Amino acid sequence: MTIHLSIVLFLPLAGAVVGAFLPAARSHWGVLAGSVGTALYAIVLAFDFDRGADGLQYVTDDTWISELGIHWSLGVDGLNVWLILLTALLWVGAIVYGWRAERFRTRQRPALFWFHVALAETAVLGAFMAQDLAVFVFFFDLMLVPFFFLIGQWGEENRVPATIKMMIYTLVGSLLMLAGAVALGVLSTPEGGHISFALADLQQNTLGEGTQQWIFLLFAAAFLVKAPVFPLHGWMPDAYRAAPLPVLVVFSAIVSKVGVYGFLRIVLPILPDASVHFQDLMIAFAVVSILYGSVIAFAQDDTRLVVGYSSIAQLGFILLGIFSLDPKGSQGAVMQMVNHGLVAAGLFFAIAALARRSGGSELLSRMGGIAFRAPALAALLLILAFATLAMPGTANFVGELLILFGAFEDEFTWGLIAAIGVVLASVYMIRFFIRAMHNEPGEGVQSREACALELGVIAPVVAVIVALGVYPQVILDGSEKGAEQAGAAVEQVQQPEVSAIR
Numbered sequence: 001m002t003i004h005l006s007i008v009l010f011l012p013l014a015g016a017v018v019g020a021f022l023p024a025a026r027s028h029w030g031v032l033a034g035s036v037g038t039a040l041y042a043i044v045l046a047f048d049f050d051r052g053a054d055g056l057q058y059v060t061d062d063t064w065i066s067e068l069g070i071h072w073s074l075g076v077d078g079l080n081v082w083l084i085l086l087t088a089l090l091w092v093g094a095i096v097y098g099w100r101a102e103r104f105r106t107r108q109r110p111a112l113f114w115f116h117v118a119l120a121e122t123a124v125l126g127a128f129m130a131q132d133l134a135v136f137v138f139f140f141d142l143m144l145v146p147f148f149f150l151i152g153q154w155g156e157e158n159r160v161p162a163t164i165k166m167m168i169y170t171l172v173g174s175l176l177m178l179a180g181a182v183a184l185g186v187l188s189t190p191e192g193g194h195i196s197f198a199l200a201d202l203q204q205n206t207l208g209e210g211t212q213q214w215i216f217l218l219f220a221a222a223f224l225v226k227a228p229v230f231p232l233h234g235w236m237p238d239a240y241r242a243a244p245l246p247v248l249v250v251f252s253a254i255v256s257k258v259g260v261y262g263f264l265r266i267v268l269p270i271l272p273d274a275s276v277h278f279q280d281l282m283i284a285f286a287v288v289s290i291l292y293g294s295v296i297a298f299a300q301d302d303t304r305l306v307v308g309y310s311s312i313a314q315l316g317f318i319l320l321g322i323f324s325l326d327p328k329g330s331q332g333a334v335m336q337m338v339n340h341g342l343v344a345a346g347l348f349f350a351i352a353a354l355a356r357r358s359g360g361s362e363l364l365s366r367m368g369g370i371a372f373r374a375p376a377l378a379a380l381l382l383i384l385a386f387a388t389l390a391m392p393g394t395a396n397f398v399g400e401l402l403i404l405f406g407a408f409e410d411e412f413t414w415g416l417i418a419a420i421g422v423v424l425a426s427v428y429m430i431r432f433f434i435r436a437m438h439n440e441p442g443e444g445v446q447s448r449e450a451c452a453l454e455l456g457v458i459a460p461v462v463a464v465i466v467a468l469g470v471y472p473q474v475i476l477d478g479s480e481k482g483a484e485q486a487g488a489a490v491e492q493v494q495q496p497e498v499s500a501i502r
Contacts, residue, residue, distance in 0.1 A: 004058075004060065005058055005060050005074040005075070005076070005129055006060055006072075006074065007041065008038055008041040008042065008045065008084075008088075008125065008129075009074065009122060009125050009126055009129060010122060011034045011035075011037045011038040011041070012031065012034045012035050012038055012091070012118040012119075012121040012122050012125075013034070013118050013119060013121075013122045014034055015030045015031045015032070015033050015034015015035065015037070015118055016030060016031050016034065016114060016115040016117075016118030016119065017030070017115075018030035018033070018034070019031050019111060019114055019115070019118075020111050020115060022111075024109075024110050024111050025110070027110050027111035027114050028095065028098075028099045028110065028114050030114070031095060031114040031115075031117060031118045032092070032095050032096070032099065034118060035088070035091050035092050035095050035118070035121060036092055038088045038091075038121070038125070039088040039089050039091075039092050041088070042084050042085045042087075042088035042089070043085065043088075045058065045076065045081065045084065045085070046081055046082065046084075046085045046478075049076065049081050049478060051078070051477045051478045051480075051481070052481070053481070054481055054485070055077065055485075056075030056076065056077050056131065057075065057076050057077065058074075058075065058076050059073070059074070059075045059131070060072065060073065060074040060075070061073045061074075061075075061131075064132075064135075065134075068134070068185075068195060068197070069185065069189075069194055069195040069196040069197055069198075070132060070134040070135070070197050071132045071135075071196075071197070071198055072132070072135065073130070073131040073132040073135060073198055073199075074129040074130065074131060074135075075129065075131040076129065077481070077482045077485070078334070078478045078479040078480060078481050078482025078483065079261070079264055079265060079334060079479065079482035079483070079486060080128045080129065080261070080265070080482075081478055082334070082337075082338050082475055082478060082479070083128050083254075083257060083261065083334075083337060083338065083341075084125060084128050084129065086253075086254065086337075086338050086341045086342070087121065087124050087125055087128065087250075087254050088121075088125075090249065090250055090253055090254060090341065090342075090345050090461075091117075091121045091250055091254075093249070093345065093349070093457045093460070093461070094117075094246040094247070094249045094250050094345075095114075095117065095246070096453075096456070096457060097245070097246050097249070097349065097352070097453065097457050098117070098244070098245075098246030098247075100453050108154075112149075113150070113154055116145075116146035116147075116149050116150050117146070117150065117246075117247070119142075119145065119146040120143065120146035120147060120150065120250065120255075121250075123139050123142040123143040123145075123146065124139075124143060124250075124254055124255060124258060125139075126138070126139030126142070127139040127140050127143065127258045127261075128258070128261065131198065131199050131200070132197050132198050132199065133181050133184065133185065133197040133198075133199060133202060133266065134181065134185070134197040135197075136199075136262075136265070136266065137174075137177060137178055137181045140174065140177065140222075140226075140258065140262075141174045141178070143255060143258070144167065144170055144171065144174065147166075147247070147251065147255070148163060148166075148167055150243070150244065150247045151163045151166070151239060151242055151243045151244075151247065154244050154247075155242040155243055155244060155247075156241065156242050156243070156244065157241075157242065158238065158241065158242055159242040161238065162235075162238035162239050162241065162242035163239070163242070165234070165235045165238055165239070166235040166238070166239045168235075169225050169228075169232065169234065169235040170225055170226060170235070172221075172225075173221050173222035173223075173224075173225035173226065173232075174222055176218045176219075176221045176222055177218060177219055177221070177222035177223075179218055180215045180218030180219050180222075181197070183215055183218075184202060184207075184215055184270065185197045185202070187207055187211055188201075188202050188205040188207060189205070190205060199265070199266065199269070199270070202270045203269050203270055203489065206272075206273075206489075207271075209273040209274065209277070212271045212272075212273045212274035212277075213273075213274045213277055213278070215271060215274070216267060216271045216274035216275065216277075216278060217278075219262065219266065219267055219271075220263075220267070220278070220282070222259070222262075223259040223260065223262045223263055223267075224259065224285065225259070226255070226256065226258055226259030226262075227256050227259040227260055227312075227315045227319070228256070228259075228312065228315070229259075229285055229286070229289045229312065229315055229316060229319060230285065230288050230289040230292045230293070230312060230316070231288075233289075233312055236308055236312070237305055237308065239251075240252070240304045240305060240307075240308040241302065241304060241305070245348060245351075245352050248304070248348055249344075249345045249348045249349065250345075252307065252308070252311055252344045252345075252348065253340070253341040253342070253344040253345040253348075254341055256311060256315060257337045257340075257341060259315075260315060260318045260319055260322065260333065260337065261337065263319070263322050263323075264322055264330060264333070264334070264483075264486045265486070268322070268325075268486050268487055268489065268490055269485070269486055269488070269489050270489075272489035272490045272492065272493045273493050275323070275325065275490050275493075276325065276490060276493050279323050279325060282319060282322075282323040283319075283320060283323050283324075283407070285316075285319060286316045286317070286319035286320035286323065286418070287316065287320065287417050287418050287421075288316070289312050289313060289315065289316030289319070290313045290316035290317060290320070290418050290420075290421035291313075291417070291420065291421060291424070292309075292312065292313075293309045293310060293311070293312030293313030293314075293315075293316060293421075294309075294310070294313045294421050294424030294425055294427075294428060295424065296309040296312075297309035297310045297313065297428040298424070298427055298428040298431065300364075301363050301364050301365050302362060302363060302364075303351045303354070303355075303362045303363070303364060303367075303432070303436070304348075304351065304362055306364075306428060306432050307344060307347045307348060307351070310388060310425070310428065310429070311340065311344055313421055313424075313425065314336065314340045314388075315340070316418075316421070317333075317336055317399075317400055317403055317418070317421065318333045318336045318337060318340070318403075319333075320403055320407055320415075320418055321333030321336065321399075321402065321403035321406055321407070324403070324406035324407045324409065324415075325487060325490050325491075326405075326406035326407075326409050326487070327406075327480075327483045327484050327487055328402050328405050328406040328409070329402065329403050329405070329406020329407060329409075330406070330479075330483035330486055330487055331402050331476060331479050331480060331483045332398075332399045332400065332401070332402025332403035332404075332405070332406060333399075333403060334475070334479040334482070334483060335395065335398065335399035335402065335472065335475050335476065335479065336396070336399040336400065336403065338395075338468075338475060339387070339394075339395050339396045339399050339465070339468070340396075342387075342461050342464055342465050342468075343384055343387045343388055343396070343465065345461055346380070346384045346458055346461040346462055346465070347381075347384050347388070349454070349457045349458045349461070350377070350380065350381045350384060350458055352454075353377055353450055353454040353458070354367055354370075354436055357370055357374075357446045357447065357448065358446075364432065364435040364436060365435075367435065367436045367437075367439070367441075368435060368436065368437070368438065368439030368440055368441045369437075369438070369439065369440060369441030369447060370437060370441070370446075370447040370448075371437035371438050372447075373447035373448060373449065374447060374448060374449045374450060375449070376449055376450050376455065377449065377450040377454065377458075378437050380450070380455075380458050380459060380462050381433060381436065381437065382433060383462050383465065383466065384462065384465070385429040385430065385432065385433045387465050387469075388425060388429045389422070389425040389426040389429045389430070390422055390425065393469050394465065394466075394468075394469040395465065395468035395469045395472045395475070396469075397469075398469075398472040398476075399472075400422060403418075404418065404419060
């Protein structure tokens, strides 16, 4: 079956253009149609994907800017196929919630709002699909534009300073990556050859170890900010408080994955010597993020920040899996990207439902006492909590287990310290659930069951989480080849070192 990735990529934006010509109150219909079309394409893409094949599938490769060696190159493999599907499905949920939720219906300039939502989806999909470094950098930077407006113009209290802080962090990181990308393309060009930014060409034209190291640091700065990972997370608390909830769902669940995905897609295959050299540094970032995020999440009263700091911890686990430099760890990292995306989206939708019952407050101290009158909502939140703390029977358990296996293989001490994060997750998520559902109700709390909209956005996410817990192999089979190929260059660097030690 022929699937044109450019169609999948630009359908959301095409829907937004159509929506711009509709009456303002109906502008969401164009964006929703484009996003649903993208989701249908992504579903077919995922299940038509040949999991046993090597290399890229559904490749689009056309010359874009010949003088600079830039190709319009898109492709799908085990590293990105499930992330593309996750993006497409969660964007539909966020659009439906943002359109139907009462507090978001009265926003000003709805057509412009929905245009930026669609542009953000196209930018994220482009970053995941890109097989040319210049195309990746283009979409990576393009993501800043819609979220600048979505948070800065339609955000909550203190949205302007929050947006400025986010832009300073992410723009600096993006500029550093741009410098690294240009240097990588220029320095990788063989004498007398033609410059190329195709990832496949850059993998073949290996740079010297010293050059790799300073370029690695430029890319790492951009990716760690985007994730975010401690200590480059300073923009996160204010941005999470200020973002409109439908925007926050996709921002936390999906956009944060682009940073860690970049390590697998670009850094490990193209800069293998530097990846080995900085392995301990990156694992240190990962482990500190796991412990820091878990401890700070426990101390939060704002539910958004409980999930926000929990995300720092989860992204630390993903980074640990990647820089275990082991195929099992990389597979676990891919699986955790999908798992965390689902759990984060479900939790933010649940937070919105809880806030509607506590007079609009998202503070844990203002919630409580609704579990018995809202058993369906309580059950859904409990499953999300269990998934966050990686209970056996959930896909998170399998993902974290693979990551820890990969870490223990070569970095036993770091892996042991990281395992403490699993224990800490149980503390802050159980506290979250008990205070939200079983504590003495706060002032003005209304105990009532989830409505059709709330069930419509939370229940499908929970159903997928349960399904992946029952059969995680659907992701593991698809990601195995991609993880092996991402780490192949690193393994070649490690083999001489192992032989020398022996």
